[in-house]
Amino acid sequence: MTPLALEEVTFWYPATETPALRDVALEVAAGEIVALVGKVGAGASTLLLVAADLAPRVTGGRLAGAVRRRARSGIVLPTPWTQLSGMAFTVWDEVAFGPANLGWPGHEIARHVDHALERLEIVSLAARDPVTLSGGELQRVIVAGLLAMDPDLMLLDEPTAELDPAGARSVWRLLRLLAGEGKAIVVATSELDAVPDVADQVVWLDDGAVRAIGTPQLLAEDAACDDGLGTTVARIWRAAGLAPPYPLTVADAVRRWP
């Protein structure tokens, strides 16, 4: 069974007439990373909420179409400080909160928590009180909390927004590793330059609808550049008046440079 499939999904937030998602169809396979890109308000966050079964179940509103997902999925919201359980006085306990709620035996919880802390490179924070952490540290704690539940499907909304560039790189690398282990990952990001090295598939959302689905090469095309969604290298190549196809990344540019 596919970890996530959306069939002709249209979604309205409560008390709105214009849908936030319109006829969205999307399949995410195990081991695949799908990047959602688009302008602010294009619907990426809403799509993740729908995929996580938070919309309309928690947000309210109305959904048409069908959403099929595997039992165990988890979401990381773009505002990590709103996602703390409020029930834990240490980072270790915070990361253990999810697994504990799955009713796992103690040694299983401990194993998953320790492993998640290691993979997010935050073992040194284990004894800290979550409310004393910086934004970037907190973002990693929340991702660790999701990972500790060992979900088949990981949904992440701007997971690197609070991270410094080195921290962001290590999270992107981790996502590639997790996909290699078979997890299905959907990530909304405005960090377009990271997408080519991370994503297998890019979904371009525009005004709630899927405008295009393709490989990251999509982000080097004129249409994406026109809409502010080209990678930096593609945009520079184009602005310099050089001929398409534009290179997607610095490495591509070096290969093209005489």
Place this chain on the structure above:
Amino acid sequence: MSAALRLDGVGFSYGAVAALCDVSFDVAAGERVALLGRNGAGKTTLVRLVAGLLHPNAGTVWVGDWDTGGRAPEELARRVGSLFQHADQQLFARTVREDVSFGPRALGLPAHEVRRRTEEALEALALGGHATQHPYDLPPALRKLAALAGALALEPIVLVLDEPTAGLDRALRAQVADALREHAERGAALLVVTHDLAFAAETLDRGIVLDGGRLAYDEPLAALLTSAERLKPLGLVPPTVAALSVALDLPGRPVRERDAAHTLARVAGGGPGL
């Protein structure tokens, strides 16, 4: 002329944990400074000190000729506009316009001046269409812009901003960049904490780097951004334009998109194969 902002041997500790140690620098009126460093380097603490939310344990933070140590944040708001990381917590009014106008009203400005500043700030960030909405009906990115508009409406001599572009798309980032440049041209000193080195390169000129609570570098931003070996130990990596400049060995090592495109066009010279 005295600096708009001066830190003189500033130190701060949270209990036993030292966050900043002996930090000194000046920012002149109209200067555009990026404050960089890894998570936990002390950047946010420095922002809080400049905004008067914290007072230094050692040294002095001067805003113009005011020692911030003796001033309450609401008094300091006459000279310092700030945007914090969790901008949501800065919004409290029922409409975006009311929120943006809160600062100028609290300064006791006459109604026409409050109106001018409010409308200018809304316009600078293209929030006019959202002015009558409740801030919490806006997506997080626009809430952040609303909080920034509130800081701009104070027309302060120092603008200190903590991650103003986190969660913004490219169009909104460009809008923030334009608004900040305009305020700097009018004389505001900018001190911007950011991990978004691409935004920093496009908007700011000087880079101050904190490492473990101490000042590590203070130099032209372009020189810093093209030096991978100096950035690496600080948890930073060159932004794409700087990396491209270095990888292609572009003359002058441009770090802004437009400059890189010009240089690339000139160097390529319409040569075949490109």
